[in-house]
Amino acid sequence: MSNRDNNNIARNHSLKIGIIGGTGGMGKGFAIRWCINHDVLVGSRDSARAAQSAEEYTKIAKDAYGKINGTISGNDNAAVAKESDVLVLSIQYENTESTCSQILPLIKDDCIVISPIVPMTKTDKGFEFIPIKENKPFSYQLVEKHMKDKTKLVSAFHVISEKKLANPSLSLDSDIFVCGDDQNSVNVVNGLINEIKGLRPIYLGPGSFSYFAEISTPLLLNAMIRNKIKNPGIKIV
Numbered sequence: 001m002s003n004r005d006n007n008n009i010a011r012n013h014s015l016k017i018g019i020i021g022g023t024g025g026m027g028k029g030f031a032i033r034w035c036i037n038h039d040v041l042v043g044s045r046d047s048a049r050a051a052q053s054a055e056e057y058t059k060i061a062k063d064a065y066g067k068i069n070g071t072i073s074g075n076d077n078a079a080v081a082k083e084s085d086v087l088v089l090s091i092q093y094e095n096t097e098s099t100c101s102q103i104l105p106l107i108k109d110d111c112i113v114i115s116p117i118v119p120m121t122k123t124d125k126g127f128e129f130i131p132i133k134e135n136k137p138f139s140y141q142l143v144e145k146h147m148k149d150k151t152k153l154v155s156a157f158h159v160i161s162e163k164k165l166a167n168p169s170l171s172l173d174s175d176i177f178v179c180g181d182d183q184n185s186v187n188v189v190n191g192l193i194n195e196i197k198g199l200r201p202i203y204l205g206p207g208s209f210s211y212f213a214e215i216s217t218p219l220l221l222n223a224m225i226r227n228k229i230k231n232p233g234i235k236i237v
């Protein structure tokens, strides 16, 4: 699969995009960006919190774009998982095992799962990569165990900050690394990345290469704090 093949992809038809942990910073960004064309389902452990976030994000999106073609609604994580065509695991590495073991058995057979999860910790030295520091699995490996069809798992969105994603008035100009085993699933995720103006998908290889994408985040954040760069991103030139 070449990156050129994957970049020129038509926009996805309208999808139901669920966001597990959608009340967090990244969830807000995904919802605000994708409601332009899709129905976004904000998931939470608490359905009332999800509904409240959905209302807040809808207002932000309508204020920013005037009109949206999709909708944003909220529900508990399990209900969201059952309904979604594409499901984003917008949760911390520490909560991955417990959440995925409950949620992923519920998804539709053809549901595509996106993992933006970064296994990272802050120490007195800076940001460190948990799989190397603590000899633990990287995120893709943790999630994969709970997938019915492992080829439907795609790793992406590790190197865009929530501050940029959740601010529709900021113009973006960066690359998003993508790893996955199934061409169709990767194409759908590339399409969703291309729909966010200023983002470009860069395919790195199979899911087993996801650690390259995941380690990019501590790399970027160390560069940020050591060199005083505000909200950095990655762009391959």
Ligand SMILES: NC(=O)c1ccc[n+]([C@@H]2O[C@H](COP(=O)([O-])OP(=O)(O)OC[C@H]3O[C@@H](n4cnc5c(N)ncnc54)[C@H](OP(=O)(O)O)[C@@H]3O)[C@@H](O)[C@H]2O)c1
Pocket: 020, 021, 022, 023, 024, 025, 026, 027, 043, 044, 045, 046, 049, 050, 089, 090, 091, 092, 093, 095, 099, 116, 117, 118, 119, 157, 158, 159, 160, 161, 162, 163, 217
């Ligand atoms: N923040 C960034 O700029 C950024 C950039 C790239 C990648 N990422 C990755 O994207 C993922 C999401 O990041 P985030 O900053 O949006 O995360 P976050 O705000 O810290 O958390 C997301 C959601 O996780 C849920 N949650 C909290 N504790 C939980 C638990 N014990 N079990 C299950 N769910 C729990 C919460 O939702 P409820 O309480 O409503 O259930 C929370 O809103 C992370 O893996 C992060 O590494 C983040």
